[in-house]
Amino acid sequence: MSETSVNILDGNTFVVSDTSGDIEASPSEPTGMFSYDTRFLSTWVMTINGERLSPLSIDDLHYFQTRFFLVPGPGTVYSDNKLSVVRKRTVCEGFHEVLTVFNHGDEAVDLSIHLEVGSDFADLFEVKDALTKKGKYSATVEPERLILGYERQTYNRQTIISTSRDAKLDKQGITFKFRVEPDGRWETEIQVDADIRGLGGREVHIGHAWGSGRSRSMPEMVQDLEKWVGQAPRLECDWDPLKRTYRRSLIDLASLRFSPTIARSRALPSAGLPWFMTMFGRDSILTSLQTLAFTPELAATTLTVLGEWQGSRLDDFRDEEPGKIPHELRYGEMTAFEERPHSPYYGTADATPLFVILMDEYERWTGDTALVKRMEYEARAALNWIDEYADLMGNGYISYQRRNEDSGLENQCWKDSWDALSYRDGSMPGYPRATCELQGYAYDAKIRGARLAREFWNDPALASRLETEAADLKRRFNEDFWVEDGEYFALALDGDGRKVDTLSSNIGHLLWSGIVEPAKASSLVRHLMGPRLFCGWGIRTLAEGEVRYNPIGYHVGTVWPFDNSFIAWGLRRYGFRDEAARVAAGVLDAAEFFNGRLPEAFAGYRREETMYPVQYPTACSPQAWSTGAPMLLIQVMLGLEPVGDHLVVEPVLPEGIGHMELLDIPGRWGHLDAFARGRVSVGQAGLRAQLGVTLPEISRR
Template identity: 65%
Template sequence: MAQNNMVRILDGNTFVVCEDTGDIEATPTEPTGLFANDTRFLSTWVLTVNGERLNPLSYDDLQYYEARFFLVPGAATHYTDAKLSVIRERAVGGSFREDLTILNHDEQPVELEIRIDAAADFADLFEVKDEILNKKGEFYTNVEPDRLRLGYRRGRFNRETVITSSAAARFDARGFAYSVRLEPNERWSTRIEVHTPIVGPGGRHVPMGVRVHGTGQLALQQDLREWIARAPKVNCEWETLGRTYQRSLVDLAALRFGPLSVAGAIPAAGLPWFMTMFGRDSILTCLQALPFAPELSRTTLRVLATLQGSRFDDFREEDPGRILHEMRYGESAAFEEQPHSPYYGSVDATPLFVVLLDEYERWTGDAALVRELERESRAALRWIDDHADLVGNGYIWYERRNTDTGLENQCWKDSWDSISYRDGRLPGFPRATCEVQGYAYDAKVRAARLAREFWGDPAYADQLEREAADLKERFNREWWVEDGEYYAIGLDAEGRQVDTLSSNIGHLLWSGIVDTDRAAKVAEHLVGPRLFSGWGVRTLAEGEVRYNPIGYHNGTIWPFDNSFIAWGLRRYGFAEEAAQIADGIIAASGYFDGRLPEAFGGYHRDLTKFPVEYPTACSPQAWSTGAPLLLIRTMLGIEPHEGHLAVDPRLPVGVGRIEVLDIPGRWGRVDAFARGRLKMEHHPD
């Protein structure tokens, strides 16, 4: 069952959030309804039979894009054998379809008045999220003999909800109805379709996505079968891991969408707030999924390159060479009431773009894409040196230029209070965070390889390697907190250390910027009692002033964060510690039916016995969906090496045998096998 009895079905950036009856009754500030491209196209969708609401018996999540609801008349508190059954079967896929079936179990015929109340407030997703609905355009309703058209118009921004029915319906301004007589044991059904086109010039409808009926739904089914068939097969004795892997594959399929005119798909960030393109989230998800779905990386790199910054724009915080943070398609973006058209306010997406390009080539051998994106990669590297160093000391800094709606913190921990000193104070701006410097180091090291092997520029490669070495030396000298023996989460504008202990230090291991003689101490902190809860590594260490086990970035556990920390630990040879983190995160997934949320509580495992849900976490979320994939890679020690796939497994204690079959890459398809030690240590399976 979905959390809070809400049912979620989605396909790309089209999704429905409804009650367990299938009804939608959205307030202006609730993320329920039918959404597409950041606009709510249905805010009311309520079924009644003879004026009576229906009671849910059960619902089935058939696939990520469809669900079935079983209902009867009458309230649950006085349920008797029902004489009617009502089945609502629903699917999304660019549009919305509902098959409504009613069965008469009575020995007598029945006369039924069936009605669906329908309305659309065309709320922008930002209006829903910010709990402010302030529509400045005009609404209109066109009742036609064979359809109901609900519309909203503001200048050239025009959206419509078009409702049709296969059975003859009486349409009115508030919905539509049927008068039906059912004989004993007879059934009645109709197919209702809701289309959500953009209305172009001259009233022309521009459809958004594949229609779900007929061959469109068959295409979705076939696409999912092919997606799963292409992915490696994971067979294991650890049942939780097997279930979580399958759930991750399906959720990742659900989050795919195809922006612009680029062939292929990229992962949307997460439901409900982030069903769109995010530079950082998409890149990190692609890195996680490389051994399982490398095609996502190719499309993501091309799309981000197409939208790479080319000018200076303070409103969008755009610079030449900068990779976007977020792209939106709703009313507020269209009228520049917020800057996401696109918005460039992140400092990590740009170096990570180069990191992904190199890692993608290492896996796939796709030299053509590396050459195709040389100009964009060089521009990203120039941004690091020419535009990101706001202080002039060789680090990447951030300070928002859009002071009205821009992000204050432009690292992955982007909530307002996520970067703090030990005493709880917040530093001023500009700020620099440690993991971003690691990304910049990694980007230069990787770009040096690309320049030498593919771009025919050994002099540039030498330059990048010198710059990377200098950055590493300065970083290890200036960011190391001597009295705690860890790296500061940040620096303030005066060069003082922002000296809290945080999960960010694990990303430094992943990037390779940590001096070898300090890596053991970093690993010790990551699996020590202040950071590691038993379920995973907390975002902020217990004992820090701002620590809160259910604070968004100040003590919760983020599965994506942990997957990269585990990868970093493996890089420096700490296989046991990486396996410990993998064990905790995968074990936690079993309590979420295999679907890891965006974040969960940082309470210690011995205290709660189960992971505590974070109330507003996105689910599914792309980089949480990708976390089990990267953890599988980490546990098996799967890495591309000199054109081949190297395997060096180290499994958590007691998980038994794991095999990953048909791992795709430049080597073709190969298999990897591992067996864990037999001793059992607090493992749920």
């Protein structure tokens, strides 16, 4: 999002405006009031006596509330305004705005405030692709409210606007005429409601923000946020920016909680604002993994909801297959009329093995054996999908090729932009494509599935088979994907088995998964921490010097905080603790320049060239797995690892952090504290002796 935009949100309703609080829809900026993938306000522009207003400052009170301090007229070097305006905006039971006008002069003034109002009721896909509507618009003026409507067959949406003071309402907006006495003030409240109607005009309840399954009052929202932050582990350290980043991450994670109807009032993380305020299989799973040491309840809901939407049939339109975990769920017009396949859409090859990985990791942290036993069928179906449906080339590797050629994603890995995969010469591979990290996820899912089968499903035969398959996959992968002349793993194999031989950040995910033979790990780390990939702020998605490298290319040179958090976790797993701390330090340094809120991605320029991380222009912010990145990096720096009913702590802090404490870490052990000072862990040697384990055994799980 642009720095000139301001957003507030609650659940699946969010408002994006300019810095004066105005909304003027445009293709380049997704401004408006959105709810369930529809823009209910596309115009919301205020004037006083015909003049637009200029911002003085913005006060972000909560993620769901902000205040705009404004003056009439254009901003100038010299300002002696006798009027000022405050717009206090809250997303709570709709969109609520308190408008206050102050007269600072010694004479009364007669004023006319006009709010130009409009709604294009655009589906988010229509906003993104600048498409035209197919239904009919309406505008109805009633004595106390203005109703903007849109109807296409049984699809019916309304925006209902009302005020607390008398106003002139017409189809274009609202006008207030009033007098303000010297040193006086005038105030009104404006309410905007998004109304969703179905067949016969019946009101539709799709689901609401996290909590009770209904919209919440303002006091409830404040209380919920305080409770959310208060229940999370408390971070203490001597680097204040990290504490601010951690708190910002907790608050942003709270804002991204989403509760669809099938979640039964529990929450899972939606992917990010503005484009992805909905359930995303991959994003919700990876965010849940990042935050297990902090908010494990998100993982339980993510597993439950994704399990209920798990594929059960072959459906080319939606890329659905039995056992496959969905990619994305949408509620907008284009989905309703099957102009997009997102009801839900299954076009992702990684969410299914990641589903099994999350289930195992969740049990290791929480001891929630009931969930693992309850979801045995879903986990087995996911494991079966890997072998029965994902091996498109018949070579034993997960690969992808979209079934829906009209609107499906071409790349169905986490780097899902069209140009994310290329050979060294810059040309693009054909399909199917088997990216390297997918094989790592499959290996990890089989290892973890074996543990679940042996310990909880009473199926030692399945456990043995999965372990044998995992060992074979690991052996073949280390041969087939290895690029001899570069000593790293290829980004992918193409449909002919040819190596897509560019150097990318994906090799870091291989360390996290454990599929890398120990003898090859040092070469990967040398590349990851070398100048072609590590820019100082983090590891780039594509190495500098590759033909398609672009420091501001979405997946071909930018730095993704989430990507780096899992790479750091992988470095820890293979014993490269100092390197993991260095990655963590770079990303967390960058967070300070973004006021503690890491964006989806930022530019991959070398640190010595810019002195600050450069914003990627259309990055989502807040974005779930970027919000989760600082939490996973804290876990990595502290070396937190569940081993049986114990929490092992083996910290390595980067230079510049003298001490760190994470207090009240939830888990199967109840609540425990972790301490780190420099490079020494308090009581660590005694704990290891008591557990009788070594680092390789811990990292091996």
